[in-house]
Amino acid sequence: MTPEQRRKNKRVGIGFLVIVVALFAWTVGRQVMKIYFS
Amino acid sequence: MSSVTVDHVPGKAHDHSHDHEHAMPHGWRRWLFATNHKDIGTMYLIFSLVMLFEGGALALLLRTELFEPGLQFFQPELFNQFTTMHGLIMVFGAVMPAFVGFANWMIPLQIGASDMAFARMNNFSFWLLPVAAILLTASFFVPGGATAAGWTLYAPLTMQMGPGMDLAIFAVHIMGASSIMGAINIVVTILNMRAPGMTLMKMPMFCWTWLITAYLLIAVMPVLAAAITMVLTDRHFGTGFFNAAAGGDPVLYQHIFWFFGHPEVYIMILPAFGIVSAIVPAFARKRLFGYASMVYATASIAILSFIVWAHHMFTTGMPVTGQLYFMYATMLISIPTGVKVFNWVATMWRGSMTFETPMLFSVGFIFVFTIGGFTGLILSMAPIDIQVHDTYYVVAHFHYVLVAGSLFALFAGAYYWMPKWTGRMYDERLGKWHFWMSMISFNVTFFPMHFLGLAGMPRRYADYAAQFADFHMIATIGAFWFGLSQLIFVWVIVKSYSGKGEPAPAKPWEAAEGLEWTVPSPAPFHTFETPPVVK
Numbered sequence: 001m002t003p004e005q006r007r008k009n010k011r012v013g014i015g016f017l018v019i020v021v022a023l024f025a026w027t028v029g030r031q032v033m034k035i036y037f038s
Numbered sequence: 039m040s041s042v043t044v045d046h047v048p049g050k051a052h053d054h055s056h057d058h059e060h061a062m063p064h065g066w067r068r069w070l071f072a073t074n075h076k077d078i079g080t081m082y083l084i085f086s087l088v089m090l091f092e093g094g095a096l097a098l099l100l101r102t103e104l105f106e107p108g109l110q111f112f113q114p115e116l117f118n119q120f121t122t123m124h125g126l127i128m129v130f131g132a133v134m135p136a137f138v139g140f141a142n143w144m145i146p147l148q149i150g151a152s153d154m155a156f157a158r159m160n161n162f163s164f165w166l167l168p169v170a171a172i173l174l175t176a177s178f179f180v181p182g183g184a185t186a187a188g189w190t191l192y193a194p195l196t197m198q199m200g201p202g203m204d205l206a207i208f209a210v211h212i213m214g215a216s217s218i219m220g221a222i223n224i225v226v227t228i229l230n231m232r233a234p235g236m237t238l239m240k241m242p243m244f245c246w247t248w249l250i251t252a253y254l255l256i257a258v259m260p261v262l263a264a265a266i267t268m269v270l271t272d273r274h275f276g277t278g279f280f281n282a283a284a285g286g287d288p289v290l291y292q293h294i295f296w297f298f299g300h301p302e303v304y305i306m307i308l309p310a311f312g313i314v315s316a317i318v319p320a321f322a323r324k325r326l327f328g329y330a331s332m333v334y335a336t337a338s339i340a341i342l343s344f345i346v347w348a349h350h351m352f353t354t355g356m357p358v359t360g361q362l363y364f365m366y367a368t369m370l371i372s373i374p375t376g377v378k379v380f381n382w383v384a385t386m387w388r389g390s391m392t393f394e395t396p397m398l399f400s401v402g403f404i405f406v407f408t409i410g411g412f413t414g415l416i417l418s419m420a421p422i423d424i425q426v427h428d429t430y431y432v433v434a435h436f437h438y439v440l441v442a443g444s445l446f447a448l449f450a451g452a453y454y455w456m457p458k459w460t461g462r463m464y465d466e467r468l469g470k471w472h473f474w475m476s477m478i479s480f481n482v483t484f485f486p487m488h489f490l491g492l493a494g495m496p497r498r499y500a501d502y503a504a505q506f507a508d509f510h511m512i513a514t515i516g517a518f519w520f521g522l523s524q525l526i527f528v529w530v531i532v533k534s535y536s537g538k539g540e541p542a543p544a545k546p547w548e549a550a551e552g553l554e555w556t557v558p559s560p561a562p563f564h565t566f567e568t569p570p571v572v573k
Contacts, residue, residue, distance in 0.1 A: 001152065001153075001231075005230065005231070008230055009155040009156065009226050009230050009231075012225075012226045012229060012230060013155065013156060013222050013223075013226050016222045016225060016226070016256055017222065019256060019257075020218055020222075020256060020259075020260045021260070023257065023260035023261060023264075024260040024261075024263055024264045024267075027260065027261050027264035027265070027294065028264045028267065028268060031264075031268060031279050031290065031294075034290070035278065035279055035285060035286050035287070035290075
């Protein structure tokens with residue numbers, strides 16, 4: 001694996017990690033809004 | 039798959055193990071600190087086999103209690119714990135890790151990559167699993183025992199459980215984290231590390247199905263993690279998300295769970311489609327019929343899986359318009375699934391077929407999975423589903439899909455690629471015994487459950503009315519027969535790994551296609567360090 005490929009992998013991997021964290025936060029956040037603020 | 043011809047295979051220049059002895063750790067370090075995709079794949083496969091037997095043992099305990107009406111061996115509380123743990127272990131411990139094991143072993147070999155994109159994360163993904171398995175299994179021994187809320191972990195049952203529930207939540211969190219990391223690894227490997235010339239539409243179907251499955255995992259595992267985190271905060275930190283008395287809504291949990299749960303069903307079956315799509319052409323000696331339509335059908339199934347979740351909840355009291363929407367949307371899934379079954383049959387049509395064990399399991403898969411698909415279509419109809427909701431009809435349906443579907447495809451794939459993994463041919467006679475014993479006993483176990491369900495036998499009950507006795511007795515006999523049949527598989531593996539079979543050539547199946555057959559058997563520790571050029 002070339003260093004360039006390693007960097008590219010890391011970039012795409014972190015992108016997906018952000019999606020995962022956002023989905024988790026969105027699911028909990030949505031329920032908080034629904035149960036406590038509606 | 040489109041025809042793949044390899045210009046040269048530089049990986050072959052590195053076939054001799056002495057070239058890389060320095061890079062291959064020995065002893066326990068090889069496994070604990072493993073970063074090699076083949077070693078990690080092997081560990082995943084062994085782990086999932088162990089969990090298959092643990093989950094299977096729990097199933098046999100259930101069937102033992104159900105052999106006759108009345109309570110003979112276990113109180114209902116313990117029976118419910120067995121039911122829950124059987125489901126959790128089979129879904130998160132056996133089926134999912136087994137497919138990840140296949141992905142680890144085969145995806146880099148099939149796309150011409152030297153390893154997975156994140157080798158150390160791959161190690162972490164695997165080693166989380168035994169920790170989760172220990173947590174789950176240990177939960178039987180805490181006060182109150184293991185969780186008995188069912189594998190769906192519905193509120194408000196989850197509010198009523200002892201500390202075993204918390205252990206299960208942590209275990210599912212850990213297994214979820216492992217799955218997410220595994221999925222990111224697979225997506226990045228496939229997107230970034232394909233050999234030159236290996237375009238997406240030249241990839242083997244197994245890689246395609248796993249790519250789509252990995253996207254599903256990334257999209258739904260965080261939702262499950264969020265749901266069980268809220269269960270945890272409801273239990274211990276004073277929130278009331280799913281507690282009606284505190285202003286929450288237990289049905290909300292069901293919506294969140296099934297938003298994960300339905301795609302999860304496809305997470306457990308799409309890679310199976312990929313395995314069967316590799317095997318059927320190899321043993322029919324024809325190209326896969328409709329490669330592009332297979333790719334689009336897989337993607338369609340994945341997209342539809344996000345918009346049908348409430349068909350698991352027809353009895354929760356949703357408006358008729360909601361029922362109609364979820365009913366019709368669910369029926370739509372039969373179209374891409376039908377495309378797949380049609381394509382497999384069309385691949386076999388007028389092919390020069392032979393029926394070695396991988397093909398037997400694949401044809402068995404198509405036949406029996408289709409029965410599970412049809413009962414799924416029947417269950418998609420709200421008026422019928424309301425009648426048979428939570429009955430053995432549902433149990434029969436999802437075991438036809440998960441056992442005869444996922445598990446049979448896993449067996450097919452194991453026999454197909456075992457020569458590549460071990461360097462030895464498996465024992466064909468034992469393989470055929472394994473298939474026929476499994477196929478017959480599976481149907482003896484689960485076919486009568488359709489009748490039980492239609493007659494009104496509820497699922498997750500330790501006792502039942504005398505009218506159900508005969509079918510339950512048959513199912514229990516079949517279950518023990520099926521369980522014992524799996525010992526043949528262990529015997530086949532042990533024989534093959536202990537070097538007792540005939541040495542396997544690089545390509546043991548004459549019509550098999552793909553880069554994995556261009557490297558020797560067993561696959562060397564390092565392959566494709568210089569990527570092959572695919573034309």
